[in-house]
Amino acid sequence: MNPLKLLKAIGFWLLVVVIVVYAVFPFYYAILSSMRSGSALFQVVLLPEHFDFSNYIAVFAEQPFARNILNSVIVAVSVVAVSLFLGVTAAYALGRVSFRGRGALLLMILAVSMFPQVAVLSGMFELIRRLGLYNSLPGLILANLILTLPFTVWVLTTFMRELPKELEEAAFVDGASPWIVVRRVFLPLMWPALVTTGLLAFIAAWNEFLFALTFTLSNEQRTVPVAIALITGASQHELPWGNIMAASVIVTLPLVVLVLIFQRKIVAGLTAGAVKG
Numbered sequence: 001m002n003p004l005k006l007l008k009a010i011g012f013w014l015l016v017v018v019i020v021v022y023a024v025f026p027f028y029y030a031i032l033s034s035m036r037s038g039s040a041l042f043q044v045v046l047l048p049e050h051f052d053f054s055n056y057i058a059v060f061a062e063q064p065f066a067r068n069i070l071n072s073v074i075v076a077v078s079v080v081a082v083s084l085f086l087g088v089t090a091a092y093a094l095g096r097v098s099f100r101g102r103g104a105l106l107l108m109i110l111a112v113s114m115f116p117q118v119a120v121l122s123g124m125f126e127l128i129r130r131l132g133l134y135n136s137l138p139g140l141i142l143a144n145l146i147l148t149l150p151f152t153v154w155v156l157t158t159f160m161r162e163l164p165k166e167l168e169e170a171a172f173v174d175g176a177s178p179w180i181v182v183r184r185v186f187l188p189l190m191w192p193a194l195v196t197t198g199l200l201a202f203i204a205a206w207n208e209f210l211f212a213l214t215f216t217l218s219n220e221q222r223t224v225p226v227a228i229a230l231i232t233g234a235s236q237h238e239l240p241w242g243n244i245m246a247a248s249v250i251v252t253l254p255l256v257v258l259v260l261i262f263q264r265k266i267v268a269g270l271t272a273g274a275v276k277g
Helices: 002-036 036-043 054-064 065-096 102-112 117-130 137-162 163-171 177-191 191-205 208-215 224-229 243-263 262-272
Strands: none
Touching: 002 065, 002 243, 036 137, 054 065, 054 243, 065 102, 065 137, 065 177, 065 191, 065 243, 102 137, 117 137, 117 208, 137 208, 163 177, 163 208, 177 191, 191 243, 191 262, 224 243, 243 262
């Protein structure tokens, strides 16, 4: 083998190893820390010495963490469902129907996603309070849509524009309505984009903290990011880092599993439209 090619291959795989270690090591160390307690948490150990699941048991025993996980699941799944439904219908209108101001409307939708959360916090709080949704899961769902819907509409509109017009025209010739075209013609072709945007919307809703902290009051209505932030120890100045690490591992695992399951669809959705033949 050519020495130059060998050096390039070695360098490439060394770079891959460095990137993987850099990305995976924080989660790996969180798992190690979640199985330790007391002063052992502050000792640097790279290999597990023993497997102690007492921190995981304590997370569920000392607070309604199972209810917090259920709240996060309900909020995230509802946000994904609403975002994809509205995103697909809006993408059809913006990507396939010609009307005046379409470009300006798309830019306006994209501009909404550029505002920081704190900029819309007061207005969103007043809206949720007036609607009677404060300290409720529907209020969190409504608040999270402002984070996920603009991105979902923009990505799905870009994908919708790349679909062949002949498919739509043939369906119209056969007497199909626009809704039938979207549901039976476009949706089967949009699965990669739907999986990608849906997973990103799920992650955004699952990890959202500011709205969940502001719009909930009781432990029974809080989602997992707020529940983890409010974990306290025996005294105000002592934080149970083992419990916090255990809770962090618990709420991170579903995201890791989802990414591993849908990784091919995610790659296909992210690269859709990059090459036109």
